Amino acid sequence: MSFPWARQYEPKNPVSKFFDEKLPLPRLVYNAVGAGYPVPRNLSYFWNFGVLAGFFLVVQIVTGVVLAMHYAGNAQVAFASTEHIMRDVNWGWLMRYAHANGASFFFIVVYLHIFRGLFYSSYKAPREMIWLLGVVIFLLMMATAFMGYVLPWGQMSFWGAKVITGLFGAIPIVGEPIQVWLLGGFAPDNAALNRFFSLHFLLPFVIAGVVILHIWALHIPGSSNPTGVEVKQESDTVPFHPYYTAKDGFGLGIALLAYFALVFFLPNALGHPDNYIEANPLSTPAHIVPEWYFWPFYAILRAFTVDFFFVPAKLMGVIAMFASILLWFFLPWLDKSPVRSGHYRPTFRKFFWFGLIPAMVVLFICGGAPAEEPYVMMSQIATAYYFLHFLVILPIISSSEKTEPLPYSITEAVLGSDKKPVLGENTTPAV
Amino acid sequence: MADTTATATPDMATSDDGIRRRDFLDIAAVSAAGIGGLAVVYPLVTQMAPSKDVLAASSTEVDVSAIEPGQAIKAVFRKQPLFVKRLTAEEIAAAERDDNAALRDPQTLADRTKEGHGDILVTMGVCTHLGCVPLGAAEGEVKGEYGGYFCPCHGSHYDTAGRIRKGPAPTNLEVPEYEFTSDTVIQVG
Numbered sequence: 001m002s003f004p005w006a007r008q009y010e011p012k013n014p015v016s017k018f019f020d021e022k023l024p025l026p027r028l029v030y031n032a033v034g035a036g037y038p039v040p041r042n043l044s045y046f047w048n049f050g051v052l053a054g055f056f057l058v059v060q061i062v063t064g065v066v067l068a069m070h071y072a073g074n075a076q077v078a079f080a081s082t083e084h085i086m087r088d089v090n091w092g093w094l095m096r097y098a099h100a101n102g103a104s105f106f107f108i109v110v111y112l113h114i115f116r117g118l119f120y121s122s123y124k125a126p127r128e129m130i131w132l133l134g135v136v137i138f139l140l141m142m143a144t145a146f147m148g149y150v151l152p153w154g155q156m157s158f159w160g161a162k163v164i165t166g167l168f169g170a171i172p173i174v175g176e177p178i179q180v181w182l183l184g185g186f187a188p189d190n191a192a193l194n195r196f197f198s199l200h201f202l203l204p205f206v207i208a209g210v211v212i213l214h215i216w217a218l219h220i221p222g223s224s225n226p227t228g229v230e231v232k233q234e235s236d237t238v239p240f241h242p243y244y245t246a247k248d249g250f251g252l253g254i255a256l257l258a259y260f261a262l263v264f265f266l267p268n269a270l271g272h273p274d275n276y277i278e279a280n281p282l283s284t285p286a287h288i289v290p291e292w293y294f295w296p297f298y299a300i301l302r303a304f305t306v307d308f309f310f311v312p313a314k315l316m317g318v319i320a321m322f323a324s325i326l327l328w329f330f331l332p333w334l335d336k337s338p339v340r341s342g343h344y345r346p347t348f349r350k351f352f353w354f355g356l357i358p359a360m361v362v363l364f365i366c367g368g369a370p371a372e373e374p375y376v377m378m379s380q381i382a383t384a385y386y387f388l389h390f391l392v393i394l395p396i397i398s399s400s401e402k403t404e405p406l407p408y409s410i411t412e413a414v415l416g417s418d419k420k421p422v423l424g425e426n427t428t429p430a431v
Numbered sequence: 432m433a434d435t436t437a438t439a440t441p442d443m444a445t446s447d448d449g450i451r452r453r454d455f456l457d458i459a460a461v462s463a464a465g466i467g468g469l470a471v472v473y474p475l476v477t478q479m480a481p482s483k484d485v486l487a488a489s490s491t492e493v494d495v496s497a498i499e500p501g502q503a504i505k506a507v508f509r510k511q512p513l514f515v516k517r518l519t520a521e522e523i524a525a526a527e528r529d530d531n532a533a534l535r536d537p538q539t540l541a542d543r544t545k546e547g548h549g550d551i552l553v554t555m556g557v558c559t560h561l562g563c564v565p566l567g568a569a570e571g572e573v574k575g576e577y578g579g580y581f582c583p584c585h586g587s588h589y590d591t592a593g594r595i596r597k598g599p600a601p602t603n604l605e606v607p608e609y610e611f612t613s614d615t616v617i618q619v620g
Contacts, residue, residue, distance in 0.1 A: 159563060159584070162561070162562045162563065163561040163562060163563065163584060166560070166561035166562040167561065169561075169562075170561075180480070180481060181479055181480050182479070184479055184480065184481055184482065184485065185481050185485045185510070186481070186485075186488075186509050186510065186511060187509075187510050187511045187562075189485070189510055191481070191482065191485060195479060281507075281510060281511065281512070282505055282507065282512045282556075282564065283512075283564055284563040284564040284565075284566075284582075284583060284584060285583070286566065286583045287583060288563065288583065288584055301585075302585050302586075302599070304599065305586075305597075305598060305599050312601040313598075313599045313601065314560050314561075314599050314600065314601045315601075317599060370583075370586075371583075371584070371585050371586035371598075372586065376586070
């Protein structure tokens, strides 16, 4: 948002003047992430994860393009070409581990980004479109990560491909034909691997496109902040550069330390050892699990073990799994509380920390565990709570809860007091 | 239409109910463009359907003479596993005892085997839930709570006749089309 007090771009030398008159790209950058973009002064470290997510998208695209120079998307040689990258290609081991663990870090920062949004209700007006585009990015990320995991053509790759395309086979009538169409055959084989390679290359660029819309939408109302109170005056904000470029840079340094600690010292900690066994279409590993970042949704899929009326358990699980994410599209309209931040919503806060978060942890644990008791029952209870939270509890508390008093402004929240705005000073009407 | 004053500006040439001939042109043009668009999309979508070499999946012959009672072999049929199992007397008895039990996908053992070969159970080794290969065919594998097959992916249990008894799978293990070409050889597909 360009608040009235945002600094204006002034080209200083003849070169920048030349460009500003013909193609004002420097002006665009200045207004988007430079000194021309005022941001609330009270952002906590939870506001670092958007930039980190963008950074890991770049890591994935760069290492991905490099890996595609050496990888062969053919079922005969895919597994061997991956080992060729590990052993023979200069720095190939680094590129592969950076890409594989980069996916994990991408999901770590995106989950923190999402749950930041859930706690501070960043999805509420006027930021609904940012949220909706974010959910689209998340769905694209999951599709991309899934197809990437298929490419090494290990056991987990093969059986993951079989199970995930099988999800579409659960759709009545058209399901089977859709699954055959997705695989290009009756079981995962060369046709499937080949097209997954193509689509795994394409989708990150689609994600990058939606990320641009996501940032564009964010820059209309400007960033939310931990109080949930909108920006009213100049003293509520600081320019993005250098204040938040520096803070994001510091956060990036911390994230990179953790990331490279994993890449260098525990590169296989988040992977599954069975994917070092070449794909065998005649034998499913005794305990197959998806990658860790799919566990909560996998647990929801597996929680449905009995038929409901005319809906078979299989279809029920698939519907529930997709619905668990698709219901996020309706979140801005399910939570109608006028107060955004969880800091000022005591009831909401209790259900968030003692309801939603434990349910997610249980789903995460159950998704990685075998499909046995007590995990099946635990995931059933957690799944029930998950849907109850968003569809019932949240709408009820958002209309009945007694919220705590909000600060008058961001300035007051930070400094403890705020001189009331004087007529004629740089202000925008209170929202 | 024949009115000369109306033809001066063609857009005003309307029939009695207010519809212009130009409206038809608009519809015709947009329809043609729509059909053209579909003609472009159709090959782009259907190129992903199974190609000719994949569709040319052949049939498979399996010699069942060497299978001992209680043993199963895994063959390959259309790049998917095929279980061929010779049932023991106890397994047949267990399957027949449950023929009238409450089954999710009711079928008797006799429905699922060929006459005269009631001890040979031929099924796809593909769990009807999401397609994993159930355990239980090879020696020492878990056979599940009903002594048949157990799918490790999401915990579906199949009985000795390969019928779904517990877990998320909706139907029994598929019995493919096959016939005995001799007393000891079956041809699948």
